[in-house]
Amino acid sequence: MAETTLEEVLAELARLEDPKARAVNERHGDDHGVNLGKLRALAKRLKTQQDLAERLWETSDSAARLLALLVCRPKAFGREELDAMLREAGAPKVHDWLVNYVVKKNRHAEELRLAWTADPDPVVASAGWALTTERVAKKPEGLDLAGLLDVIEAEMKGAPERQQWAMNHCLARIGIDHPAHRARAIAIGEHLEVLKDYPTPPGCTSPFAPVWINEMVRRQHGGASGA
Known part of the structure; x- marks a missing residue:
């Protein structure tokens, strides 16, 4: 899936939507219905794709943003970019993954x-x-x-x-x-x-x-x- 387009990835995320997973996630304040194990499996197939990650984030969809955080290059983001991403993260899981998977590995972590x-x-x-x-x-x-x-x-x-x-x-x-x-x-x-x-x-x-x-x-x- 190295050359997968944004549309193909969004379509796959839509196929992974599970009402039971959404019910569980919503109890924790997260507005998506994708099982996180399946999301990680998709990220493993996609591997690191910074351009795709940035386009996934821009969709504002929580599942797409979680996937973006798994396929991005944490060191590629600037300080102001990370600050803006945190403030618009919304769902708690997106917020947590952004901090733990991206910001902690970025050169601006201490300043932030x-x-x-x-x-x-x-x-x-x-x-x-x-x-x-x-x-x-x-x-x-x-x-x-x-x-x-x-x-x-x-x-x-x-x-x-x-x-x-x-x-x-x-x-x-x-x-x-x-x-x-x-x-x-x-x-x-x-x-x-x-x-x-x-x-x-x-x-x-x-x-x-x-x-x-x-x-x-x-x-x-x-x-x-x-x-």
Whole structure:
């Protein structure tokens, strides 16, 4: 499918539309009906095609945009282009894949992290916090972890849902990955009680930071893989 046209790809996406998949996706705020496993299989056949990715994104269709994020070249996008894409991403899954599959691999990731974290739009800010969490876990050098905890302690309780989830994830990762800050991270979680009563399916770890931190640390010490 190396020379597949936009029209052919859109036709294939239409054939993959599944009412059951749409019902599941819509419960998570995503407005498409394509099974993500089948979407990934299509992307694998298409391979990397930056021009096609850009045209898929321009359709504004969520399934097409998800496919675009799988077949694009993450390093090909400019800073302003990524900023515009994030602000128009719409569906949560498109937003998450854009941050995780594209922005994190782009040379502008740090610049965007700083700009987005301070953005008044909570959805944009959540992307900034997701990038901060990535640095906490993988490249913490130069980060002011105590300062991050100060901000989380002051702002997470009253933050809008998407931003709150992202800040909570950052809080948990600080506690999991940085023993020197673990006690304070747990104390902040216990004090704020964000997601304390979140319904957690059997076999899954609660997103409540103190429980999450303690469980991941226990797994690490027990030789199991962490989150």
